[in-house]
Amino acid sequence: MQDTLRITEVFYSLQGETRTAGLPTVFVRLTGCPLRCQYCDSAYAFSGGTVRTLDDIVEQVAGYRPRYVCVTGGEPLAQPNAIPLLERLCDAGYEVSLETSGALDVSAVDPRVSRVVDLKTPGSKEAHRNRYENIELLTRNDQVKFVICSREDYDWAVSKLIQYGLDRRAGEVLFSPSHHDLNARDLADWVVADNLPVRLQLQLHKYLWNDEPGR
Ligand SMILES: C[S@@+](CC[C@H](N)C(=O)[O-])C[C@H]1O[C@@H](n2cnc3c(N)ncnc32)[C@H](O)[C@@H]1O
Numbered sequence: 001m002q003d004t005l006r007i008t009e010v011f012y013s014l015q016g017e018t019r020t021a022g023l024p025t026v027f028v029r030l031t032g033c034p035l036r037c038q039y040c041d042s043a044y045a046f047s048g049g050t051v052r053t054l055d056d057i058v059e060q061v062a063g064y065r066p067r068y069v070c071v072t073g074g075e076p077l078a079q080p081n082a083i084p085l086l087e088r089l090c091d092a093g094y095e096v097s098l099e100t101s102g103a104l105d106v107s108a109v110d111p112r113v114s115r116v117v118d119l120k121t122p123g124s125k126e127a128h129r130n131r132y133e134n135i136e137l138l139t140r141n142d143q144v145k146f147v148i149c150s151r152e153d154y155d156w157a158v159s160k161l162i163q164y165g166l167d168r169r170a171g172e173v174l175f176s177p178s179h180h181d182l183n184a185r186d187l188a189d190w191v192v193a194d195n196l197p198v199r200l201q202l203q204l205h206k207y208l209w210n211d212e213p214g215r
């Protein structure tokens with residue numbers, strides 16, 4: 001029996017988020033997630049999907065001849081074979097990123113991968129799932145993200161930024177407005193007013209392609 005993963009989709013698009021926003025990227029979206037964030041834009045990945053071998057997935061990715069590959073979901077780390085998939089993608093020479101909820105242990109992820117760890121805010125309704133031990137593991141190759149739903153979430157994110165010195169630990173601290181919950185302009189104004197060492201990120205793919213799956 002070969003190693004397998006349950007996969008919702010593999011597609012080639014422009015990275016809409018993080019430090020590689022705007023760069024052509026292959027996305028591998030793994031099926032299933034143990035969380036239920038109030039705002040989740042990828043709920044179609046909670047179930048269904050197709051069981052595929054790692055060989056088959058790696059072969060499809062190679063067909064796009066990408067430079068960047070992003071493994072997302074669902075929650076990728078909920079499937080143990082996400083770890084060997086990430087390693088194989090690094091071995092193939094791609095610049096690999098992992099989008100993860102921060103609720104699962106990120107220690108086994110290949111260090112060549114840029115781990116994008118989302119610290120769940122109170123507005124997500126899943127903040128009790130945050131695994132704060134992950135923060136100690138972060139390096140300058142990693143990124144921390146806050147998806148912010150309200151002024152209360154913003155104040156909470158600023159308190160975590162200061163408490164953990166996140167801008168010194170991770171290569172990027174990303175503040176992203178929760179799409180539909182918070183006006184990007186308000187968040188931009190708060191970040192400037194407070195002179196924060198963070199990057200405002202908008203979800204580029206939602207401006208380009210609305211919320212279509214596979215883009
Ligand atoms: C769909 S999740 C998949 C990976 C992983 N489960 C996680 O939460 O990081 C990818 C990223 O999209 C973000 N996201 C989901 N819905 C969003 C929304 N409505 N507005 C802004 N970001 C959103 C998540 O917070 C997460 O950072």
Ligand SMILES: Nc1nc2[nH]cc(C(=O)O)c2c(=O)[nH]1
Nearest residue numbers: 013014015016017072205215
């Ligand atoms: N274009 C595009 N960029 C993305 N970056 C992170 C995504 C995700 O759903 O995790 C995503 C996505 O779904 N599409």
Ligand code: SF4
Nearest residue numbers: 033035037040074101
């Ligand atoms: S952890 Fe990620 S995939 Fe799961 S519900 Fe939250 S945003 Fe959606």
Ligand SMILES: [Mg+2]
Nearest residue numbers: 041042072205
């Ligand atoms: Mg998405």
